[in-house]
Amino acid sequence: MRNSASDHMDPWHHLTAEEATTRLHSGRSGLSDTEASLRLDQYGANTLPHPRLTGFLRLFVRQFISPLIYVLLAAMVVSLVAGKYADASFIGLILLLNALIGALQESHANRSAQALRRLMVIRTRVVRDGEVSEISAENLVPGDQVLLSSGDRVPADMRLLESDGLEVDESVLTGESLPVFKNSELLCDPRSPIAERINLCYAGTLVAAGRGRALVTATGLHTEMGKLSQTMEVAQAATPPLFQRIDRFSKKLTIALLVAIAVLAAIEIARNTDPMVIFMTAVALAVSAIPEGLPMALTLVLSVGTRRMVKRHVIVRKLVAIESLGSCTVIATDKTGTLTENHLTARKIAFCDDVSVTLDGGKLPSAAELPEHGDTRVTRLATVAALCNEAELRPLDNGEWHSSGDAVDQALLVMAHKVGLTRRALEAQWPQQAQIHYEPALGFAATLHSKAQGQGTLICVKGALEKLLPMCERMATIDGDRPLDTDLALSAMARLAEQGARVLAFADGEGGAADHFVPENLRGLCLLGLVGMFDPLRPEAAAAIAQCRAAGIHVCMVTGDHPRTALSIAQELSLADSEDKPVTGVELARAEAQGAGALDALTADTRVYARVSPEQKLTIVQSLQHQGQFVAVTGDGVNDAPALSSAHVGVAMGEQGTEVAKESADVLLTDDNFASVVAGIEEGRIAYRNIRKVIFFLISTGAAEVVLFILSTIFGMPLPLTAVQLLWLNLVTNSIQNVGLALEPGEGDEMRRPPRPPQEPLFNPVMLRRVLVSGVVMGGLAFTSFYWLLQHGWEVEAARNSVLLLMVLFENVQVFNSRSEHRSIFRQPFFSNPILLLGTLAAQGIHILCLYSPLMQEVLGVSPVSAVQWTALLAIALLQVLAMELLLRFTRSWR
Known part of the structure; x- marks a missing residue:
């Protein structure tokens, strides 16, 4: 049955977004679940056929291809010629048994490899019945509308409907080394080659930056990657160093x-x-x-x-990584989701006048009531948190809540619900006119809203305090808005950070026209306050770090959090003590400018790195390698890919990790747990x-x-x-x-002995x-x-x-x-x-x-x-x- 949705001569890149949507009978709310199910039956699953397993007979014959086997065959022939039939029969029996055992083992290994592939399922965000949900990419059908963001792997061939700074790495398909800028509004010549179809995205490519909304046009074998796979020979894997x-x-x-x-x-x-x-x-x-x-x-x-x-939540993508993981001497680990549970909860709101509010610690709203003190600043801040937000939070029929999107945004929506605000009601009052998406280089996100009835605009901004301070002229106090006092704001942040919170600042203000809504024009805002979000430690993390210490493995935490937050978490894990000081990204940059010697001296014994950029994570890894360390790195983001690739062993998060990180890694964790890294080392x-x-x-x-x-x-x-x-x-x-x-x-003492020197021969x-x-x-x-x-x-x-x-x-x-x-x-x-x-x-x-x-x-x-x-x-x-x-x-x- 056909899997491509196109029955017309005009190619998808020559159609407008509206024409493509009409052709596939889709709409802004996407397909219904019923229609998607019917199309899945019609078009089939969005998968490529797995490589055919080598037949047992061929595996059996392959066992005879060996110089030593040739010697035995020669001996058997000589025995037959000499009339020693018993000897010849026995040699033949040995050859048959050897080939049978080898073929059985190879057959089992092939089946195990396929079983592991089934564990590595790509998830994608899709709009169905007007709601955003996360599904397996295998269930995508033509007509589905998919949301793309930085770090995602494109799950099918798509016509872009919307794009915002979208860049896609298409090297796997076209060989182009640089990401391609995509534009949903431009039309391409019908004869344009694949590399020039800037309004299309193809299955298997990687989103390098930006965001987009796209319409699925082809799945499975009818994607460009699927067509290519039918003509490609399976490459022979290189022999591992071991x-x-x-x-x-x-x-x-x-x-x-x-x-x-x-x-x-x-x-x-x-x-x-x-x-x-x-x-x-x-x-x-x-x-x-x-x-x-x-x-x-x-x-x-x-x-x-x-x-x-x-069985211990570790998937090995390369067999030799098993031995490599057991040899690591240093682990450079993420904090969020690896050492912690990655379930952020907005627990504290701090204002610049030394007033703070503590909220219910539950992850989902239990009531819609304002705090007893009635501070209107809480409502004002929660409004910004709900409007400048890309997550989804909605009740299900069984009384549970469904949430999707960024963990920080989910926590902020929960906070807004707790003070009686919902995003849907606020957007009805303040429709969104423009948006600046969060990117690591910016350090903040912003939205522009206009009042539904009457005149007036509202700017909502959230991000790191140091990014928002230059935008603000005023701050919200119990007595109204006053001129900004930077010292008071920094003091409020320090108090939250010392408690181990992840701190986010919020600001609002009046805006202008949507076409002038750019980062450079965000000025004259009012700093509303700070929200402290806490991510509980995984209960087994501290014990896992203690195991590493006993095994002679140096663990260092690399995070983008505030130094005080990072140090507080590290001390709670017994990873650092009161004498340790976190090394910041600024200090790393200064040491790197002074030369390799200064950088190596800084990283030699450091246990906590804070406010570190993804690029600097690679710097840390290379410095440790330069010192003769055997380095394992954990990561989950697209920007972690260089460090994961450069490390001796890259460990990616299987649950929350981006597809780029997973493909750059040697090992995947199915539970994103640091304790699983330690289990893998053992x-x-x-x-x-x-x-x-x-x-x-x-x-x-x-x-x-x-x-x-x-x-x-x-x-x-x-x-x-x-x-x-x-x-x-x-x-x-x-x-x-x-x-x-x-x-x-195991003998029981594997984690009580020092690591094996990487250069040690067998x-x-x-x-x-x-x-x-x-x-x-x-x-x-x-x-x-x-x-x-x-x-x-x-x-x-x-x-x-x-x-x-x-x-x-x-x-x-x-x-x-x-x-x-x-x-x-x-x-x-x-x-x-x-x-x-x-x-x-x-x-x-x-x-x-x-x-x-x-x-x-x-x-x-x-x-x-x-x-x-x-x-x-x-x-x-x-x-x-x-x-x-x-x-x-x-x-x-x-x-």
Whole structure:
């Protein structure tokens, strides 16, 4: 079914706003809910089809594309040619199992990625039945009227009906790097290219500045972005830095092992060993010793971490961000909505003559009564607060209230209701003639109104006190308007700020013509008073900051609030103490002008930044990075995008954040809560530890096999294990225990240890010592056992049977040694990871079954062992526990 609403030759950019609205049978009040529902059935959801999942068969075939797999395939072919069908069958079985496991994991990862995409839903403000509501962009239909503002992602193709300073970044569609100025009143030539259609907005582009009202003309695949998506190839994701480091490490290890295997093969050739035996053994040893399953294991660890983070309200957009988040040393966090609940309440009104009024703290009006003192200034101020306002507040049929728009404006409307004023009634009395929208650079908003009956105009202004003072000549007092006393106004603001309030000033005055209503002409106004708005702290924020302090993470709060407000909140959170002083944007600018040294000295230990512009947030991040810190940044606004992009880890707010911020970030918070950032750091540290555990387990067991073969070759003994036995050992090692280690829970001390140095390699001295000791002990004991058995008259096949069982036991013991680098195996909760326990028992059980299976006895060359042998081999394997415990004690003593 068609999804574009155009059935005419004239394109949308060649129609006037009225013609476009008429064509789509829309109006100023938008569509009705009933009509919107009918059109949704007709046109379908406003979505692009998700990329098709790669079929399981293709994923299965892809697992065979690997140099190591080619080696195994060559070995299988050689075995078939030589008539060793059992060996060939076993190699083939291993290849099939490896491909099946890899395909299943990739398939699951693809499904998880799609599930995460469904969590990231774009919300948009739409006019329906004359009311502004917020809906999912998927439910937009042609004919809907959408309100756009700075930071929004355009959800569909649209014809602008109104525009006010609207600039749109269309680089995603046209490649133009600069935002495009939009004008709803101009008509474009029918043949104008997309980049020149200045009265249209396109799906997927970003509103860089200004506001607008637009008519949806096309949705889904019939948008320009939808048409483009049908011709685009899905780009291959770049390999994350963590995986690149792992890949480099694996390549170096592979080269070293291949050299060792080549030397061993040369020695065996000199001893006239059967070439087929040498070839099969070299292939098996290479596959066993080289951790070819490491990339898959890493993906599994990070996937597990991703799912754990989702449960803790953290969505990871890039897998590698899990490890990065766990490594951060500094968090530069927003205040509003992150440390606080982002539910502003207008609690106090302060006037310049030292009179203040405290209002009911409830978020929604409970009564429409004037304060008992009857101060008419409250009504006058509330009138300005309700008229100079872009939020919506209306009752629902169930008795609840629906509010939408800016949080500050919502709080002001609630305040106006509490003193008996509604925006709708006031606008009927004072219709709006012109408006100056709030922008960060301005620091205020203003509206111009004319009296509905009779003559007279009214200017309403709200904003930061320092922005309004130059506009005002008078101030409202209990005895009427008097000449402005700047000191009294600043004193009133200081009293509110010291209580941790967000302070907003209000002014009114008489206006002139609408065409002269510009910021430069706002003069001669009367300062009415100040409103203190309070945003309650999130109850878990203080505990989360304490966790960061214990984890060695420096937290700094970056806000645009007044310094006293910021410091009050920081002290309440125990983020700052009485000796701390907030650094302001002015001080930052002064230090930046003096040079990098002065700036770094200022930001090194600062915990509170106030009156900081979004551009200066980027300055702070870059200064901290220059000092060698690993920085995580939280943000929600369009102007936070540079800081989010430049930080090592950008964390965007999933609820209140703009689409620009979300797309610039590596991590999204579904609850906009600082405690979730800390939870993400903890999960990131757990994931990194699990990566190291998997690496240690794979490398140490592979090193033991290499030591075993080197010693056997040096002493001129038969090969201790056959090629098929080594392949079997590899299968038992990689396919079961890795999963258990990837699911290993946290050790409980992740947030009590300092951050990992960002430059620290995965294979650090701690792991090197543990691998060397493990490899030498396991390989040496296995060789000693093999040597002893042969010296006491055992047949080579029987001795190999015992050595194979011993190596399986070693691996099952080593997997428990791998659970912690710093804690004794006896201090690990034994049943905290049932998957690891069951996997280890399953690995051992499978090998026991093979000992009694006639088919596997023939393939592997194994046979049942006596209880005495079991006991002796288990005792030898447990010596590995003793070796690792001694190493742990020695390391602690040495430190």
